[in-house]
Amino acid sequence: MLDLIGRFVICESPSDDRAAVDRFVDLVCDTLAPVARVKTVSGGRFGRHLVAEMKLPGRKKSGQILALGHSDTVWPVGTLRSMPLRNYRGRVCGPGVLDMKGGIAFFIFAARALRELDLSVPSRVLLQLNSDEEVGSVSSRALTEENARRSHAVLVLEPGTGLEGRLKTARKGVGAFTVTVRGKASHAGVDFQAGASGVLELARQIERIARFTNLSRGITVNPGVIAGGTRSNVIAAEARAEVDIRVPRLRDGAALKRKFRALKPFNPRCSVTVSGGLNRPPLERSAAVRRLFRTAHTLALELGIELEESSSGGGSDGNFTAALGIPTLDGLGAVGEGAHAAHESILINRIADRTALLAKLLMAG
Ligand SMILES: [Zn+2]
Numbered sequence: 077m078l079d080l081i082g083r084f085v086i087c088e089s090p091s092d093d094r095a096a097v098d099r100f101v102d103l104v105c106d107t108l109a110p111v112a113r114v115k116t117v118s119g120g121r122f123g124r125h126l127v128a129e130m131k132l133p134g135r136k137k138s139g140q141i142l143a144l145g146h147s148d149t150v151w152p153v154g155t156l157r158s159m160p161l162r163n164y165r166g167r168v169c170g171p172g173v174l175d176m177k178g179g180i181a182f183f184i185f186a187a188r189a190l191r192e193l194d195l196s197v198p199s200r201v202l203l204q205l206n207s208d209e210e211v212g213s214v215s216s217r218a219l220t221e222e223n224a225r226r227s228h229a230v231l232v233l234e235p236g237t238g239l240e241g242r243l244k245t246a247r248k249g250v251g252a253f254t255v256t257v258r259g260k261a262s263h264a265g266v267d268f269q270a271g272a273s274g275v276l277e278l279a280r281q282i283e284r285i286a287r288f289t290n291l292s293r294g295i296t297v298n299p300g301v302i303a304g305g306t307r308s309n310v311i312a313a314e315a316r317a318e319v320d321i322r323v324p325r326l327r328d329g330a331a332l333k334r335k336f337r338a339l340k341p342f343n344p345r346c347s348v349t350v351s352g353g354l355n356r357p358p359l360e361r362s363a364a365v366r367r368l369f370r371t372a373h374t375l376a377l378e379l380g381i382e383l384e385e386s387s388s389g390g391g392s393d394g395n396f397t398a399a400l401g402i403p404t405l406d407g408l409g410a411v412g413e414g415a416h417a418a419h420e421s422i423l424i425n426r427i428a429d430r431t432a433l434l435a436k437l438l439m440a441g
Pocket residue numbers: 146175176209234235392
């Protein structure tokens with residue numbers, strides 16, 4: 077397993093490098109070939125999405141389980157030079173090992189184990205790996221939803237939470253707004269009063285927008301990027317802010333959208349326009365999600381693991397499937413720390429139980 081994880085990690089696959097992602101997808105296709113019928117689907121300007129129908133023991137399949145992951149990482153090609161693949165103090169370290177090449181390897185080994193031990197799996201099992209998850213899943217979302225609609229459960233191979241590997245039974249919805257202010261340019265010395273500053277107006281709008289955050293309800297609003305103006309001696313004609321939003325419930329997203337749309341200029345000589353909205357709906361901790369977690373909890377106890385659950389502020393493709401009402405269990409992949417960070421690593425002593433848990437979940441149907 078360490079060998080396969082290592083081969084996955086050294087095949088770098090950043091979302092914005094289509095050729096690199098395709099090379100990784102080819103590697104996964106080759107690895108899956110003996111155990112699945114594999115096809116790939118165009119991802120447009122991104123790499124190809126992979127859909128594999130697993131060949132698992134058991135006649136008479138009823139229903140379908142979708143295992144969901146992504147082939148892309150946040151790390152540019154060449155990251156290995158400063159962040160090499162290595163085994164260190166009981167961990168495998170390297171770009172993308174936790175998010176989420178480890179989880180992909182676990183799933184493949186779970187399928188192999190089921191075949192080698194001839195353990196029956198009652199459902200059809202599909203593995204889908206998207207090539208654009210780290211950049212919002214624009215090109216894969218429809219495919220994810222199509223395959224999820226035919227499934228009675230979705231298992232997401234994203235990493236668990238913390239060094240305990242807690243599963244994710246709730247994820248916030250994620251959105252983005254762009255707020256554009258248009259004012260009127262003029263000479264800051266000669267004709268000051270003729271101008272209407274877009275920068276000043278935006279500063280006021282940002283104060284207002286930041287107050288949309290409601291920490292006790294888990295709603296966060298972050299004006300993360302601002303831009304505007306041309307020179308210090310010109311009253312700025314235009315300014316813009318890009319704002320990230322996170323909401324635990326779908327209705328919080330709708331309420332925020334209304335608030336953004338209702339923004340009015342403080343200075344009547346400026347205009348404010350807003351675009352954007354929710355990109356990923358929240359994964360809400362529904363009764364169906366809780367049931368699926370209880371099943372996993374029971375199966376993990378047989379492996380000597382007391383599974384816990386967690387909620388995350390980050391989104392995954394599981395957000396889309398849960399929003400369709402399909403029971404979705406997320407965070408079933410590797411256990412480690414440092415996703416998207418220089419110390420990204422997975423715990424070697426948690427590889428076996430995570431793989432076994434995936435196999436058991438497939439057997440439980
Ligand atoms: Zn991920």
